[in-house]
Each structure stands twice: as structure tokens, then as C-alpha cells.
Amino acid sequence: MAGSMSGTRAGHDSGSGRGVAATGWTVFAAVMMIFGGALAIFEGIAAIAKDDLFVSTSNYVFKFSLTGWGWVHLILGIVVVLAGLALFTGAFWARAVGVLLAGLLAVANFLWLPYYPLWSIVLIAINVFVIWALCSPRKDVRA
Numbered sequence: 023m024a025g026s027m028s029g030t031r032a033g034h035d036s037g038s039g040r041g042v043a044a045t046g047w048t049v050f051a052a053v054m055m056i057f058g059g060a061l062a063i064f065e066g067i068a069a070i071a072k073d074d075l076f077v078s079t080s081n082y083v084f085k086f087s088l089t090g091w092g093w094v095h096l097i098l099g100i101v102v103v104l105a106g107l108a109l110f111t112g113a114f115w116a117r118a119v120g121v122l123l124a125g126l127l128a129v130a131n132f133l134w135l136p137y138y139p140l141w142s143i144v145l146i147a148i149n150v151f152v153i154w155a156l157c158s159p160r161k162d163v164r165a
Contacts, residue, residue, distance in 0.1 A: 048109055048117065051155035055106030055120060058148040059099045062127060065134075065141065066096025091134060098127050109156075117156045124152040 069092025102123050108116040128149035131142040 047155035047158050048112060051120060051152045052106045052109035054148050054152050055109065055124065056103050058127065058145055058152065059102030059106060061145060062095045062099030062102060066092045066099055069095065088137065094130055098130055102127055121153050121156050124149040
């Protein structure tokens with residue numbers, strides 16, 4: 023009876039994410055989301071404050087004003103930092119939101135490649151690692 027009781031409790035906690043602090047890859051993903059979101063915030067501020075800092079391309083399919091891209095990165099960065107902080111709770115919804123936002127930020131940085139290639143590649147890699155960490159299976163450390 024005690025074995026089935028603890029199995030039920032462990033299954034409940036790991037399935038819902040309530041009552042279990044974030045561990046392992048989730049903590050890694052949270053830290054990387056906060057780091058990547060902060061970098062996106064700085065990228066956005068740089069694009070808004072000084073448009074001539076970045077190389078402009080003339081025949082780019084996804085042409086958008088650099089100030090506009092700056093606002094996109096600034097807003098996404100703030101939301102990603104907040105989602106990264108929410109991941110520390112270990113809640114399932116925070117993991118799902120984290121995957122969604124990391125994907126959006128990776129796409130935004132892909133579209134940003136012609137303006138700042140190295141920075142974009144680094145942020146795409148960070149977001150891919152975040153998605154992988156949030157989608158990797160969790161292990162119950164109390165078992």
C-alpha cells in the first residue's frame with residue numbers, strides 16, 4: 023500500500039508540476055532563458071537607440087525597420103525573462119510557455135541574421151538548447 027501511495031504521489035507531482043521545485047534540465051533552461059532574454063533586451067535597446075550600429079541590407083525579403091526589430095526583440099526578451107523566472111516553480115505551463123517563447127525567439131533571431139549574424143547564431147543556439155532541455159524527460163528525484 024505504501025509503495026502504491028508514494029508512486030501515485032510521485033506521478034501526480036511530476037505530471038502536474040505542482041509542489042516540485044525545478045531540477046536538472048529545467049533549471050538549465052530557466053537560466054538560459056533568462057540569459058537569452060537579457061541578451062535580446064540589450065539587442066532591442068541597441069537597435070532602438072542607434073539604428074546605424076547594425077548593417078542594413080537592401081534586398082532582404084523580411085525587410086523591417088531596425089527600430090521595429092528593436093521593439094520586437096525588446097518585448098520578446100522581457101517576456102522570455104519572465105517565463106524563465108516562472109520555470110523555477112517547476113510548473114508544466116511554464117515549460118510549455120518556455121518552449122513556445124524559445125521557438126519564437128529563435129525565429130526572430132533567424133530573421134535578424136543579416137543585421138547581426140554572430141549574435142543571432144549564438145541566440146538561436148541558446149534557444150535550441152532551451153527547447154531541448156524543456157522537452158527532455160523529467161526524472162523524479164524522490165523515487
